[in-house]
Amino acid sequence: MVLLLVQVVVMVALTPLLVGVMRQVRSRLEGRAGAGILQPWRDLRKLFAKEPLRAPGISWVQAAGPVVLVTSGLLLCALIPLVGTVASPLLTDDLFVVVGVLLVGTVALALVGLDAGSAFGGMGSSRHMTIAALVEPTVLVAVYALSVPIGSSALSRIVNARIEAPASVAAPVSLLAMVALAIAVMAETSRMPVDNPSTHLELTMVHEAMVLESSGRDLAWLELGSWLRLGALLGLIGTLTLPWGMAVEVAPVPALVGVVTLAVRLAVLGALLATLEVFLAKLRLFRVPELLAGSFVLALLAVTASYLTVTV
Amino acid sequence: MTDTGVRIQLALLALAVVVALLAPVHRRALLSGLVVAGIGIAGVLTGWLALTGHAGRLTIPVALPFGPVTLSPAPLGGFFMLVIGAVGAVCAVYSVGYVHGPAASRTSWVALAVFLTAMQLVAASADVVAFLLAWELMALSSTVLVLTEHAHRATVRSATLWYAAMTQLSFFLVLLGFAVLSAEAGSTQFADLAASHVDSAASNLAFVALLLGFAAKAGIVPLHVWLPRAHPEAPSHVSALMSAAMVKLGVYGAVLVTTQLLVSASTWRSLLVLGVGTLSAVYGILQASVASDIKRLLAFSTTENIGLMFLAIGASSLLRPYGSTDVADTALVACLLLVMAHAAFKTTLFLGAGSILRATGERDLDLLGGLVSRMPVTSATFGIGALGAAALPLTAGFVAEWVLLQSLIHGGGTQNRILAITMPVAVGAVALTAGLALMTFVKAYGIAFLARPRSEGASQAQESPTSMRVGLVVAAASVLGLGLVPGLSVSVASRALGLGDAAAAGSGGIDLVGLGATLHPGPLLLLALVLVVPVVVVSVAAARRRPRRDVDLAWGSGGVRVSPRMQYTATSYAEPLSRIFDDSLRPERDVVVTHSSEARYLVERIQYRQRLSDVFESRLYLPVIGVIERVGAAAKNLQNGKINFYLAYSFVAFLVVLMVVTL
């Protein structure tokens, strides 16, 4: 339980820095000076100090939706093994539960977009939910592929098995599943090539359109919630691909080691993702299903292969 | 013991008929509603008695060519009695405040009471004759109920025609299947049918006939065409009963056939059930996601959930000979959990839709909006129902889907090619339906309740009366309750299947022992509440310093675009999806551009028309109906008016009969 709260606090501190790192890497590669790694924290501070505006027709969803999004993000950080893999007996870290919590946040964001009562909010919400609907088969089948060698979908057990047998990380089945999961994560967190997080043209927006009408602390929560989701999912990929350094028991030193390795993993993956974004163009909306179908096929192949090859 | 329960239900039915016919008009709804609710509660108690092992036997000597009729619910039947009784009680309470016009007539109340009792009797039957009699009674009373508002809308008559035809088709197929089985076994008692061994050709015929008959009643593709037509046209409490209770009897029949009456290890049967289930699930939710009539959306969502139940049944019978029995049993438990969850959230959703219809007069999502502040109870309960339908955590739908997914992912293991391909495809299909369901219900809730009203009716909406609110709250509470304490529902489902109390865990969670998977929603909720506290504290602190400010204008890209017509509608929300799934949905699109009279380059008006019809109806049913009509028209030529021809027909028939009898 303590480990869970440590994870949450650490992630709240680290994810704005992660986003800062990503933006800085991107700026440098594009030849700009960049705003510095701490800029996201400064943005949050600024937003909390501003008053939120309410247009006519907007309801309590505008205030409640961001809170739900942030809470779901915090819950994700608590459930996913990021710092340590100690499984608590009462709290299931089942991957399907994790996906469910992720979707709660997705729904909250979509409802905030619809509540705005403008064409842009509805458009962003519609595209966002379409992408979420098409990503879900990939995510669940990738989870399935990861669970087959272990015989369970509990994340802690999957990660423990990978720590004990490092060679399994590089198994073809596992690689296929990880690639599929990576594409799904990019779609779910609205990164390139599915969505451009720094666009200003409303008709190209997916995520940004939904938060167009929010301001002040609502926008702060929405931003923080999205960053937490990004951090948690990148952390999940990091845990699955580079599981070393994770704490296997509740004690101060292993926990500290876990936190440091988490920060390193997040930084590495964030920089990688930012570099990729510089060289990728955003896909047309109606090309996104092709990409997601491709990732679904990869995940399906991973599962079938894991059944038909001789298992250890 | 259960015979007392059934007797009480029959007595209450008689009372309901008397009350409906004799009560004064201004008291009729209240009294009839209470008595019908009593029938439902009696059903719940009888079902509970059957589940806890207090069996009883009620034999009614029927003075017909049939022998006596036996009503003795097995645990499985008791489970369905419980679910149907609960749904019936909630709908009856709701209908007290809801009925108006033709739905408040004596005929409707009598038909409602008969309908609920007939459904209970189907689940309580222990022999074929009782089953079929109750089935037909249920079909007839529901047809009467669907026809209630025929004087108000022209579409009601054609919907009832489709419904009546498909229902009779299902009855015929079920009759055929049971006739074959009874002939082989020499008895009409279910116990005897289960114990007898039927030879393969007859048993295959019986299986296909029974499966098709129950699939037609349950609304499985391609026999689903009546569902999206009949459920919207019925009054809302009847739609809720039909969707949440009646189609479950099709599932009951399917479970009965595959697990008790015709148990066999043949793969093609399991694959058939699995296949139709998957097809229904995906097709149903696809049509629901592009539907803009709220009741049609809910009807197609029913098809999707029934498809998932059939998928679970098929997976269970596929896994039983290959994998361990634990996994197959878990799949069946998942099916029954889906039954319970669907009953809970579909009732909530249909009752909520009825509340919206009564308040605004609209069924079209494109004309709703802004109801969340005007109808708080309806929006809260509909929201909870939508969460349940989308299978989000802490609701009953999530628990059911979790158990289903666990049973599917633990299913493989042995190096079986069929399993290695079907299980991942099944998981993918379940995931696709889950994703599309998410989108569908976000659309339904968001467009109907949020933003600003898109029509006059929506802007004048008032909250519903007390009895409707009570019904809605009870239904929504059950969606949450079954999701937070799933151990209870899992133990009930295990008892219904005769598996004992193996799967419940402490703190109300689930512990699937054979699979090594656990789920504890309670602690998850607590953790979420713990985490939300700092967020709320910070928000409140910030609100003290910077309160919210009202402004006149929403962001419109620098322009004034505040008309409610500028908002996204349900059709536009689903437009990307309808483009992506163009081949499966085949929408008809029409764009008419009217140019200005002065200059051809200026556009005066653009008209966009889109029509989405059921692909199975236009590609499968209408051609078949066309062929039948042509054959009928050709046969009319036989009727040329000359007496000699008519006499010749009877002569030929006489000769044929003589020859057949001789040979």
Added chain:
Amino acid sequence: MSDQLFAQAIGMCAAVLLLSAVLLVWRRAQAAALPLMSLQGLALASLVAVLGIQAGSRELLELAALVLVFKAVGLPLVLVRSSQGEQGGAPLINTATSLIAMAGLTAVAYVVSAPLSALGSGPTVQAIPVGIALVLYGFLLLVTGRHAIVQLVGFLVIDNGTSAVAFLSSGGVPVIVELGVVLDVLLVILILYVLTGRIRDEFGATDLDDLTELHD
């Protein structure tokens, strides 16, 4: 009476029944219908009488008298009154074809009565196919007649045939039953008599080709 006499008598009656039916189909003329119907009625009555004498039953003899009165005298008279001397038009199929059809129907009658051989092998059983053939000839008359009168004749032939089969296979039916059957037939004939009268009054003739409104 002796067995040989009995067999000959039965055979004679059966032959006369058959002959009268063939002549009816061949001639088609209503003018010849009266004597032929009377002949058929007479043959049927004598059949019943022979059976009665052989079995020594008074009931059967009473029945024979009844049959004689009704079928040999009464019904043909009503028939004449209905037709009122009208000459029928050409039949729907020509005579040669109808005679070939009769041959075919006779074969059918013999095939159909094959299971009835289980009843025994006496002369009565061997005469049953004749009764069945009579029924089938009656149907043929019904189907191919152009006039309402011809159809009346066909109906009466069917009735004669069924009575013959009943008497031959079971050795007689109770008086009540036969009385009931005869009264039914009488009722039908009377109704048809009235009907043909009205049709003639209305349309001037009873040609069925003009009466084709009975369809959708």
